Amino acid sequence: xxxxxxxxxxxxxxxxxxxxxVFDAELRPDLVKRxxxxxxxxxxxxxxxxxxxxxxxxxxxxxPPTGTGRSRIPRVKGERYSRGGMAGGVASxxxxxxxxxxxxEKVIHLRVNRKENRLAKESAIAYTANLDAVxxxxxxxxxxxxxxxxxxxxxxVEKTGELVxxxxxxxxxxxxxxxxxxxxxNSGKRRLRGRAYRTGAGPLIVVTSDRGVGKAAxxxxxxAVTQVQSLSVLDLAPGGVPGRLTLxxxxxxxxxxxxxxxxx
Numbered sequence: 669x670x671x672x673x674x675x676x677x678x679x680x681x682x683x684x685x686x687x688x689x690v691f692d693a694e695l696r697p698d699l700v701k702r703x704x705x706x707x708x709x710x711x712x713x714x715x716x717x718x719x720x721x722x723x724x725x726x727x728x729x730x731x732p733p734t735g736t737g738r739s740r741i742p743r744v745k746g747e748r749y750s751r752g753g754m755a756g757g758v759a760s761x762x763x764x765x766x767x768x769x770x771x772x773e774k775v776i777h778l779r780v781n782r783k784e785n786r787l788a789k790e791s792a793i794a795y796t797a798n799l800d801a802v803x804x805x806x807x808x809x810x811x812x813x814x815x816x817x818x819x820x821x822x823x824x825v826e827k828t829g830e831l832v833x834x835x836x837x838x839x840x841x842x843x844x845x846x847x848x849x850x851x852x853x854n855s856g857k858r859r860l861r862g863r864a865y866r867t868g869a870g871p872l873i874v875v876t877s878d879r880g881v882g883k884a885a886x887x888x889x890x891x892a893v894t895q896v897q898s899l900s901v902l903d904l905a906p907g908g909v910p911g912r913l914t915l916x917x918x919x920x921x922x923x924x925x926x927x928x929x930x931x932x
Contacts, residue, residue, distance in 0.1 A: 672817045674918055677825075679837025685817055685918055688925040691797045693790040697910055700795070703788035703901045704908035709778040716772030722765030727756035785901075792904035793924070801911030806868075808842035809913060816915050822873065823917065826880035828887035835871065835891075843870060843913065847890030869906040874899060876919040896920040 670691070676682040727742035741761070746752040759767035795801045797815040816838070825831050835844060847870040854863055870890025875881060882893040894903050904912055916924075 672815050673813065674817050674819055675838055676819045677821050677834055679834065682819055685921060686925075687797070687815060688921060690790050690924055690927075691794050691815060693787075693794040695794060695798065695801075695910075696787065696791040699784065699788045700792050700901060700905050700910045701908035703780065703785055704905055706778045706780045707785070707901055709776060710780075712776050714772045714774070714776060715770055716774075717766060717769035721769070722759075722763065723757060725751075725756040725763075727758075788901050789899070789904070792901050792910050793899075795910035796904065796912060796914040796916075798911060802913050803911075805909060805911045805913075806846070807871075807911075807913040808840070808846050810839045810842065812839060816913070817921060818873075818915050818917055820876075820917050820919050822915075823875045823877055823879045823881050825884050828884045831881065831884040831891075832888060835888075838915075840871060840913075844888070844890075846870075851889055869912060872903055872912050872914045873917075874914060874920045875917050876923055896923045 670687045671684045672687050673681045674683045674685055725742075726745040728745065729740065729742050730736055730738075739755070741755045742757045744751045744754050744756045754763075755761040756764060758764050799809070799814055802809055802814065818838075822831075822834065825834065832844065835841070847868050850868040852866050853859075854866055858864075867889045870888075870892075873881060873885065873891070873893045874896050875893060876896055878893060878895060885891045885893045892903065894900075904910065904914065906912060
């Protein structure tokens with residue numbers, strides 16, 4: 669069984685740990701990409717229009733519809749006010765309805781096969797130990813050996829500066845710089861709705877208990893923290909591309925060994 673070095677908070681090796689068999693799972697990029705889009709649909713929010721939108725009007729068609737010298741579409745009743753005589757109640761007119769509006773009852777959450785999801789998650793975990801796949805995603809890993817295992821003390825880091833200092837000691841300074849320089853400013857509707865910036869995916873830290881490290885990572889662009897119990901293909905393969913640079917805590921590997929998260 670393959671072994672990995674455990675890295676302490678001081679950036680030095682503090683021991684060895686056996687790597688769970690899940691890191692030797694079959695690499696299935698097609699399955700990982702498929703599960704990414706299926707599971708990602710579960711985060712979509714249903715939306716629709718008011719069924720009566722554009723229909724609350726007195727507009728009626730003329731009967732008979734000829735002889736008035738106007739187009740044969742419904743007209744609002746009344747005279748000598750702003751809406752009188754204007755078209756209404758149909759699509760493609762001012763203050764009219766939409767021809768094919770989105771409906772809230774539409775099924776947008778795609779069903780996921782439980783076994784497929786488990787196999788895709790196992791494959792995504794195995795990709796985190798594949799150096800070629802991690803480099804293909806653009807991560808700057810230097811001479812690091814994968815999988816990257818860190819001590820459980822990282823869960824107690826509460827300050828962003830301390831976490832940045834640790835990542836630099838692990839030889840991830842170039843990785844942090846890469847993500848920081850790729851922060852882009854959005855425009856248009858995305859910016860108006862609060863999504864002002866977009867950031868690339870950086871290192872992922874997998875823990876068993878978030879005792880402050882999640883708050884510390886919130887101030888570092890691209891760095892994310894997730895608990896092993898809720899680990900998903902969305903975390904391990906952003907955009908459906910496997911091979912995200914992942915830091916596993918020693919206790920997280922123990923949970924993988926017990927099969928607690930893979931079986932979910």
